Amino acid sequence: xxxxxxxxxxxxxxxxxxxxxxxxxxxxxxxxxxxxxxxxxxxxxxxxxxxxxxxxxxxxxxxxxxxxxxxxxxxxxxxxxxxxxxxxxxxxxxxxxxxxxxxxxxxxxxxxxxxxxx
Amino acid sequence: xxxxxxxxxxxxxxxxxxxxxxxxxxxxxxxxxxxxxxxxxxxxxxxxxxxxxxxxxxxxxxxxxxxxxxxxxxxxxxxxxxxxxxxxxxxxxxxxxxxxxxxxxxxx
Numbered sequence: 001x002x003x004x005x006x007x008x009x010x011x012x013x014x015x016x017x018x019x020x021x022x023x024x025x026x027x028x029x030x031x032x033x034x035x036x037x038x039x040x041x042x043x044x045x046x047x048x049x050x051x052x053x054x055x056x057x058x059x060x061x062x063x064x065x066x067x068x069x070x071x072x073x074x075x076x077x078x079x080x081x082x083x084x085x086x087x088x089x090x091x092x093x094x095x096x097x098x099x100x101x102x103x104x105x106x107x108x109x110x111x112x113x114x115x116x117x118x
Numbered sequence: 119x120x121x122x123x124x125x126x127x128x129x130x131x132x133x134x135x136x137x138x139x140x141x142x143x144x145x146x147x148x149x150x151x152x153x154x155x156x157x158x159x160x161x162x163x164x165x166x167x168x169x170x171x172x173x174x175x176x177x178x179x180x181x182x183x184x185x186x187x188x189x190x191x192x193x194x195x196x197x198x199x200x201x202x203x204x205x206x207x208x209x210x211x212x213x214x215x216x217x218x219x220x221x222x223x224x225x226x
Contacts, residue, residue: 006160042122042204042216043161056213091161095212105149105212111160 002026004110006092012116018080021113025074025094031055033107034067034077035091043091049075050097082117089114121145122217124205130223137192139220141205144186151214152179152190153204161204164190195224 005024013019025032030051035043048056051072069075079086093107123142131137152164165172165179172179181188192199205217
């Protein structure tokens with residue numbers, strides 16, 4: 001069964017260091033999402049891609065966070081420099097597209113990357 | 119006020135009990151999603167519904183669009199059902215707004 005892949009699963013880093021997370025969506029899925037989930041809370045959207053284009057990055061702290069999806073397939077989320085408050089689960093999700101049938105927009109989530117900043 | 123409210127926040131049940139988790143939302147939606155997250159794990163989509171009722175195994179999800187309310191039911195609960203259950207809604211832009219989740223613990 002097709003799945004969203006993420007790596008690494010766990011990352012421990014010191015503050016002020018750079019970290020990067022990778023996501024490979026389900027094959028053929030045009031829309032890719034990066035979420036941040038702080039312990040005890042629901043996920044919040046950081047950035048949304050449609051193919052290689054950013055659709056929504058209004059909640060992305062752009063002074064330290066960047067995201068790219070150069071070929072419209074896999075994606076990388078980077079934090080530089082990391083801060084203590086960045087400790088969270090970073091989730092990637094994908095869906096077939098943004099328009100059309102409701103099922104076209106069902107999001108499938110990856111296992112997440114748990115980041116701990118010391 | 120959060121656009122998506124879930125209740126209860128925490129729920130403890132004995133194996134075999136019937137469980138209900140509620141979700142209320144305050145905005146117009148195109149769909150409502152029920153998601154499951156095991157401790158330290160990723161998220162699994164259980165249901166996506168825009169009207170009526172859906173059933174999958176021991177799980178049942180209902181939605182009342184007029185009342186802006188949805189319920190997730192688990193029949194014959196089992197310890198492996200222990201997880202966080204998250205309600206999320208999507209609007210016309212398909213962006214998900216999440217509730218804070220309900221932590222369910224089912225004891226043997």
